[in-house]
Amino acid sequence: MYTNTITAQQVADIVLTLPPDRLVSVYDFVLFVKQHPLAPEPESDVFGETPEEIRADEEQWDRKYAASRDQLRAMAREAAAEYRAGRTKPMEFTS
Numbered sequence: 001m002y003t004n005t006i007t008a009q010q011v012a013d014i015v016l017t018l019p020p021d022r023l024v025s026v027y028d029f030v031l032f033v034k035q036h037p038l039a040p041e042p043e044s045d046v047f048g049e050t051p052e053e054i055r056a057d058e059e060q061w062d063r064k065y066a067a068s069r070d071q072l073r074a075m076a077r078e079a080a081a082e083y084r085a086g087r088t089k090p091m092e093f094t095s
């Protein structure tokens with residue numbers, strides 16, 4: 001969100017440089033924005049986790065991934081070799 005970095009004066013300065021025929025468009029857009037304010041950001045996600053909980057969870061996964069990177073690479077190489085050798089079969093999905 002720009003509210004912390006762009007001032008009303010900066011916006012006004014830009015508007016003052018526009019040709020008169022563009023002012024109607026700017027005015028219409030400002031009215032639209034004023035009548036349709038942004039919804040407040042939720043305190044939690046769809047699963048009820050707060051941003052702090054999500055961040056902590058992502059950090060935990062990053063640490064686990066970093067600790068097992070070599071093992072994951074070995075598993076990926078093994079799976080690719082099995083695929084190339086024709087020892088795999090496609091997944092079947094049912095409704």
